[in-house]
Amino acid sequence: MNAIAVRLGAIALVVLALVAGWFYVKALRAELVAAQDAARTAQEAVDRRDATIADLQTKARDNARDLAQLETKRQRIAAELSQYDSDFEALKHENDTLRAWADGALPDDVVRLYKRPAITGADEYFSAMRARHALHAAGDGPAHE
Numbered sequence: 001m002n003a004i005a006v007r008l009g010a011i012a013l014v015v016l017a018l019v020a021g022w023f024y025v026k027a028l029r030a031e032l033v034a035a036q037d038a039a040r041t042a043q044e045a046v047d048r049r050d051a052t053i054a055d056l057q058t059k060a061r062d063n064a065r066d067l068a069q070l071e072t073k074r075q076r077i078a079a080e081l082s083q084y085d086s087d088f089e090a091l092k093h094e095n096d097t098l099r100a101w102a103d104g105a106l107p108d109d110v111v112r113l114y115k116r117p118a119i120t121g122a123d124e125y126f127s128a129m130r131a132r133h134a135l136h137a138a139g140d141g142p143a144h145e
């Protein structure tokens with residue numbers, strides 16, 4: 001009987017080891033699936049980050065190109081303005097009528113416009129329109145306060 005008990009004990013031990021091994025393998029597979037999901041999620045985040053970086057780099061290149069174009073236009077406009085100023089000064093020195101007009105006083109409407117504060121944004125424009133009278137229609141002539 002002793003031999004049977006030893007064999008049953010050994011069989012029970014082998015069965016217990018097999019069951020423990022099966023649970024261990026099952027836990028390892030679950031960890032593997034979780035690790036693969038985490039790796040997939042991390043790769044997707046990296047791919048989104050790389051796409052965002054590429055988009056930002058493209059936008060930065062586009063903005064730099066647009067800025068260069070604007071700077072070129074600004075320089076051209078500044079050169080034209082400088083040319084207009086020098087032409088006007090030359091005309092003032094050549095023409096007595098023009099010199100008298102240029103040295104004269106500005107009209108009252110123009111002086112009034114220079115006294116108003118500059119409106120530099122939509123909020124300021126909205127506030128100015130709320131505080132003052134509405135703009136006149138295009139064909140109604142100049143607005144008077």
